[in-house]
Amino acid sequence: xxxxxxxxxxxxxxxxxxxxxxxxxxxxxxxxxxxxxxxxxxxxxxxxxxxxxxxxxxxxxxxxxxxxxxxxxxxxxxxxxxxxxxxxxxxxxxxxxxxxxxxxxxxxxxxxxxxxxxxxxxxxxxxxxxxxxxxxxxxxxxxxxxxxxxxxxxxxxxxxxxxxxxxxxxxxxxxxxxxxxxxxxxxxxxxxxxxxxxxxxxxxxxxxxxxxxxxxxxxxxxxxxxxxxxxxxxxxxxxxxxxxxxxxxxxxxxxxxxxxxxxxxxxxxxxxxxxxxxxxxxxxxxxxxxxxxxxxxxxxxxxxxxxxxxxxxxxxxxxxxxxxxxxxxxxxxxxxxxxxxxxxxxxxxxxxxxxxxxxxxxxxxxxxxxxxxxxxxxxxxxxxxxxxxxxxxxxxxxxxxxxxxxxxxxxxxxxxxxxxxxxxxxxxxxxxxxxxxxxxxxxxxxxxxxxxxxxxxxxxxxxxxxxxxxxxxxxxxxxxxxxxxxxxxxxxxxxxxxxxxxxxxxxxxxxxxxxxxxxxxxxxxxxxxxxxxxxxxxxxxxxxxxxxxxxxxxxxxxxxxxxxxxxxxxxxxxxxxxxxxxxxxxxxxxxxxxxxxxxxxxxxxxxxx
Numbered sequence: 344x345x346x347x348x349x350x351x352x353x354x355x356x357x358x359x360x361x362x363x364x365x366x367x368x369x370x371x372x373x374x375x376x377x378x379x380x381x382x383x384x385x386x387x388x389x390x391x392x393x394x395x396x397x398x399x400x401x402x403x404x405x406x407x408x409x410x411x412x413x414x415x416x417x418x419x420x421x422x423x424x425x426x427x428x429x430x431x432x433x434x435x436x437x438x439x440x441x442x443x444x445x446x447x448x449x450x451x452x453x454x455x456x457x458x459x460x461x462x463x464x465x466x467x468x469x470x471x472x473x474x475x476x477x478x479x480x481x482x483x484x485x486x487x488x489x490x491x492x493x494x495x496x497x498x499x500x501x502x503x504x505x506x507x508x509x510x511x512x513x514x515x516x517x518x519x520x521x522x523x524x525x526x527x528x529x530x531x532x533x534x535x536x537x538x539x540x541x542x543x544x545x546x547x548x549x550x551x552x553x554x555x556x557x558x559x560x561x562x563x564x565x566x567x568x569x570x571x572x573x574x575x576x577x578x579x580x581x582x583x584x585x586x587x588x589x590x591x592x593x594x595x596x597x598x599x600x601x602x603x604x605x606x607x608x609x610x611x612x613x614x615x616x617x618x619x620x621x622x623x624x625x626x627x628x629x630x631x632x633x634x635x636x637x638x639x640x641x642x643x644x645x646x647x648x649x650x651x652x653x654x655x656x657x658x659x660x661x662x663x664x665x666x667x668x669x670x671x672x673x674x675x676x677x678x679x680x681x682x683x684x685x686x687x688x689x690x691x692x693x694x695x696x697x698x699x700x701x702x703x704x705x706x707x708x709x710x711x712x713x714x715x716x717x718x719x720x721x722x723x724x725x726x727x728x729x730x731x732x733x734x735x736x737x738x739x740x741x742x743x744x745x746x747x748x749x750x751x752x753x754x755x756x757x758x759x760x761x762x763x764x765x766x767x768x769x770x771x772x773x774x775x776x777x778x779x780x781x782x783x784x785x786x787x788x789x790x791x792x793x794x795x796x797x798x799x800x801x802x803x804x805x806x807x808x809x810x811x812x813x814x815x816x817x818x819x820x821x822x823x824x825x826x827x828x829x830x831x832x833x834x835x836x837x838x839x840x841x842x843x844x845x846x847x848x849x850x851x852x853x854x855x856x857x858x859x860x861x862x863x864x865x866x867x868x869x870x871x872x873x874x875x876x877x878x879x880x881x882x883x884x885x886x887x888x889x890x891x892x893x894x895x896x897x898x899x900x901x902x903x904x905x906x907x908x909x910x911x912x913x914x915x916x917x918x919x920x921x922x923x924x925x926x927x928x929x930x931x932x933x934x935x936x937x938x939x940x941x942x943x944x945x946x947x948x949x950x951x952x
Contacts, residue, residue: 454481503530509575570618833903842877872934
């Protein structure tokens with residue numbers, strides 16, 4: 344305990360500026376740096392993993408396209424290999440000029456039709472030792488130069504089996520110094536051996552393959568390596584060099600070191616692709632740039648966070664220092680009897696509350712010293728005013744009860760003396776007053792509201808004698824729904840006062856409550872209407888009433904309507920409709936439509952408050 348007190352004592356001795364700086368560094372700057380470094384490390388690892396995944400996706404995409412192109416070439420070679428008509432035409436002995444007709448009618452179409460279908464194949468050539476045919480198109484006579492070519496020798500080495508082979512030949516015409524080939528070669532011995540040699544060579548389009556490799560340059564530099572470890576195709580054209588005897592492919596071991604990061608997998612397990620590989624060298628520059636962008640973003644974020652934190656700490660520290668110094672200065676003067684108030688915007692924080700309390704204390708002491716007697720007199724006056732207000736409030740509550748009790752006394756006297764004409768009216772009036780005094784629920788059933796309306800109409804009928812009649816239409820299916828209390832009576836009172844009373848002859852009032860479903864409504868609603876056959880309302884007056892419903896403007900004949908409208912809006916918001924229809928000299932129809940199942944708020948407590 345003593346140790347803790349000693350520590351707190353040491354902390355209390357540190358100036359507040361130093362405390363703020365220590366807290367800012369230990370609790371703001373250091374955590375920001377730590378969190379950002381951890382975030383940077385995790386983000387760098389995530390970026391590298393994402394880029395490595397992109398490398399694999401890019402590699403697999405290129406590999407799939409290249410393998411599919413090779414397999415298409417194999418499929419074409421198999422179709423030609425099994426075409427008996429080609430064997431028959433190649434083994435025939437042709438007289439001079441006879442071969443051309445056969446070539447045009449049959450051979451050209453049989454060998455060339457695949458080129459239109461398979462875009463990855465650049466050429467199909469069948470080499471034969473039959474010297475009676477004319478070299479051209481897709482059929483070439485084997486001569487000594489062909490027999491000495493590397494691809495022909497390769498075909499002999501594998502005994503005529505299908506083999507994938509790459510080679511380079513000097514370009515005799517066109518652009519460039521050389522032309523590279525990637526060919527599928529096989530001997531055509533599927534039927535009778537015959538007296539002639541037949542070799543099929545399908546050249547895969549190396550331009551298409553190179554474009555496929557270049558397509559992935561954003562992620563990988565790709566190299567196709569054959570079973571002799573030669574780099575036969577690449578995305579950057581680094582695989583061919585000019586040797587003493589012509590152009591040659593670069594050896595894989597001369598191009599790459601053992602410790603380089605490579606994606607190196609076989610193209611396939613088929614015999615013709617055995618030993619062929621697709622090698623991918625990841626574009627480390629892309630990874631570096633992605634990580635650099637992430638690092639720069641994190642560092643910028645850390646700098647902004649520390650900068651903003653420093654500015655905020657400086658502003659807060661300045662605010663604390665200034666106010667504390669002012670408070671300390673005034674408290675020093677306070678001991679000397681100078682009870683001056685600190686005049687500044689003290690704020691609402693703890694120091695502001697302290698300054699505010701200091702000012703209050705100074706004011707109280709000054710008031711106690713200078714105005715103690717005046718304060719006592721003011722307190723007595725305030726107490727008298729409060730008591731008088733309570734008395735007035737009690738009196739205002741007694742008046743309605745006194746009126747109610749007086750009506751009951753008149754009712755008893757009327758019964759005792761046989762004044763039958765006014766007994767019912769006094770009873771209705773007494774019940775009406777009782778209902779108004781007992782406003783405990785703000786929501787009542789339709790049945791309760793109709794009963795109240797019926798009592799009110801009986802009183803009006805007594806007042807007008809035989810001048811009007813009334814009708815209340817409400818089926819049993821609507822009587823249990825709840826509506827806001829006193830939402831119909833003001834409309835009925837309005838109809839009696841402004842509709843029937845000015846009329847010279849008889850009039851009628853109809854109150855109707857029914858279920859209603861209008862166009863666009865998904866559920867039934869409650870429609871309440873009050874119709875009278877009175878003098879009606881001019882169109883200009885109706886327009887004025889409707890325009891003033893939302894305003895605090897009351898006109899003659901619109902007070903009851905406005906009160907009902909506002910009560911409905913209080914309960915239902917915008918989910919109700921209010922209508923006024925009137926014809927001059929024929930009467931008025933005021934109606935509203937409200938929801939059935941809405942959970943209406945009970946505002947009775949608010950009324951009591």
